[in-house]
Amino acid sequence: MINLRKSALASAVLAAAIGLTGCGGSDSKDSGETPVTPPTNQAPTDIQVSTSMITEDTLGVVVGALTATDDATSGHTFTVSDERFEIVDGELKVKNHLAINFEQETEVTVSVTVTDADGLTFTKDLTLNVADVDAVAGVNTYEFNSKLGEGSSVSYTGQTARHALSAEIKHYMGLMSVEYIETNGIMAADVRAKLDALWGDYAAVADSSISHLGSDLSAYKQKSFSEISSTGKELSGKIAGNDASKMYQDWLVAGTFKGWNDFGTRAATPEGLVEHYFDLFIAQIEKVNAGEALVDANGVAIAHAYITPEGLDLVQLVQKHTLGALMFSQGADDYLGEGLETDNKVAQKESAKYTALEHQFDEGFGYFGAARNYLEYSDEEIAKKGGREDYQGKNDTNLDGVIDLASEFVWGNSSNAAKRDLGATVTTDLTAQAMLHFIAGRKMITDNHGSDLSEFSADDQAKFREHVFQAVNAWEKAIAATVVHYINDVIADIENIEDGEYTSAEFANYAKHWGEMKGFALNFQFNPYSPFANHESNPKKDTVGEAKFVEMHDLFGDMPVLADADAFAQYKAQLIAARDILDDAFDFEDANSENW
Structure with missing residues (x-):
């Protein structure tokens, strides 16, 4: 076969060589020859x-x-x-x-x-x-066979119990509308006792039904907290400062905990802030008990005792602060920090099917809150916003007829990761990033059973550390994107109330979204890998760091603005400035930040 393009090129070269064109040569018209025309380039087809x-x-x-x-x-x-x-x-x-x-x-x-x-x-x-890849242990599901006996080596029931306790507090506080209090004769002292027990006395609540799951618990394997984990799972014992082991900061030292200024009569610590929120909540219920009407600063009725006249939604502030000061702190700073320096050779304790290193990693993963087959869900299903009916935040994966809260249920920030992926204008995949790196990191521990992390090869240590960093980074980005989401909600809420004419429901929305924004934004300081951390594990320590964290919270303030149009306009500008700080810290696309 003749290559026409190559043939034409050869003819052109030959013509130049024998002088068919140029000075002294014969004109093609005189010779009677047809001039050679190079072929026209054609577009790909x-x-x-x-x-x-x-x-x-x-x-x-x-x-x-x-x-x-x-x-x-x-x-x-x-x-x-x-x-x-x-x-x-x-x-x-x-x-x-x-x-x-x-x-x-x-x-x-x-x-x-x-x-x-x-x-x-x-x-x-x-x-x-x-x-469609089948669910495979150690590949796309968080499941690993024990090297110390038959069965699974994965265990993190304590973390699940604390997720359940935190959700129970949120549910219980959320019941307290003025109408509910008055109709049911709820007394402030009883509420205080209940909150104190849920927060700090596991023995007192261990056998209680997990009521936030509903009145019919037949669909769940565990119907009480003790059926998840037997003893000693108080929230108070694990919040930053109270569990001092493996923490990169001493949270009990004055000035260490940042982002909030008014602690009432409580210590300026992570737990002190929870207690302060409880105090404000009880004071609201005492007003209802005394027959005093709850109103905001502009005289608009407040329908729920967990919303203060200043616009603090205490349900949201307690829960979101707990997700950071306890779940994120324990996960990122404790178990996935110094906890990784533990033994990977023998059983952690008698009859255990896991090493200390396996268990530390599992506990870090447990605080993220993902179901073990998390990747088998769509984002809509994780977020409970569509998809298959039997995958709405939970799924009976092993087909035993009940949901195991420790393996088949979606908790905490793992749900927010899916919500932000769904809301992204420029695609994000925080769910896959977190889960696949958690699985890959845990697989390296299992595959290197018999060797501590310090004994891994240099390449494997670097790969493992990168898996940890990327898992925690996706976890934190889910938090940061959620803060951005609520900044946008608060800005929209201001447009509903800035003229001073608003309803009780509009005020409640403003308080709720502000509480979620502020509560989540307190979380970053508990992660040594965070761009806001004053720690060597922070790759942006010199460009973002702790100073930007403080600046962001100064822009948010300690309560939502409730004033005149000029103050609202200034506050909206401050919120946008805070959003810009988050954009720079986490490299968010502008289109996402503006639309989340």
Whole structure:
């Protein structure tokens, strides 16, 4: 077969050599020969990918090599319109921080454009099927067989019990509308005793029903707290400062805990703030007990005792602060910090099927709150906003007829990760990033049974540390994105109330969203890996650091603004400035920050 382009090139060279053109040569008209015309470059006519299958649950997975049908065989460049994908060395791949989830979508269509060396283009939509990968222990589910006996080596029931206690406090406080208090004869002293028990006396509540799950608990394996974990699971014992082991800060030293100024009569510590919130709540109930009407600073009725006249939603502040000062602190700073320096050779205790290192890592994961088959859910299902009916934040994975709260239920920040992924304008995948790095890190511990972390090879130590960092980073980004979400809600709420004409419900929304914003924003200081931390594990210590954390909270203040139009306008500007701090700290896309 003759290559026409090469043949034409040879003719042109020959013509130049024998002088068919140029000075002294014969004109083609005189010779009777037809002039040689170089062929016109044609645009590419097709694009192929070497495989049309995407493997799910794999960060940065390569789809396949791209080729083009063209009159030229080289010089092609490819681009892809779907921002989840990129092209590296001629291969179509998912970006490194993203994974495709079969439960989210079974098919993906991407528009790929090829450009040849002369700038001519061709675009084609490629339809890619998503491969549904079976749930496999240590690959896409958080499950690992014991090297010390038969069965699983995974255990973190204490963390689940504390999640349940925190949710119970939120539920109990949330019942306290003025109407509920008056109708049921609720007395402030009884409420205080109940809160003190849920917070700090596990023995007193251990056999109580987990009422936040509903009145019918037949669908759950554990119906009381003691059925999750038997003894000693007080929230008070694990909040930052009270459990001093493995903490990078001494939270009982005055001035260490930042972001809040008024602690009433309580110590300026993480637990002191919880107690202060409880004090404010009880004072509101005492007013109802005394027949005093609850109203805000503008005289608008307050329907719920957990909302103060200053606009503090104490339900949200208690729960969100607990998620940070206890769950995030214990997970990121304790178990996934110094806790990783423990033994990986023998059973942690008699009859245990796990080493100390395995258990420390599991406990860190347990505070994130994900179900063990988290990747088998869609984001809508994790967030309870759609999808399969039997995957709404929980799933009977082992088909035993009941939900195991310690393995088949979604708790805490793992739910927020999915909510923010759903709300992202520019795609994020905080759920996959956190879960896949948690699984990969734990797998390295299991695969290296018999060696402590210090005895891993240098490469393996670096890989392991990166898995830990990326898991915690996704966890914290879920918190940060949630703060941004509530900044946007608070700004929208201000537009409803800034004229001074608003309803009790509008005031309650403002208080709720402000409490969620402020409560979550206190969380960052408890993570040594955080861009806001004053710690060597913070890669942004010199560019963001603790000073920016304090600046952000100064912008938020200790209560929402309730004043005139000028004050509201200034406060909205402060909220946007705080949002910009979070954008810089976590490298959020502007489109996400503005729309979350």
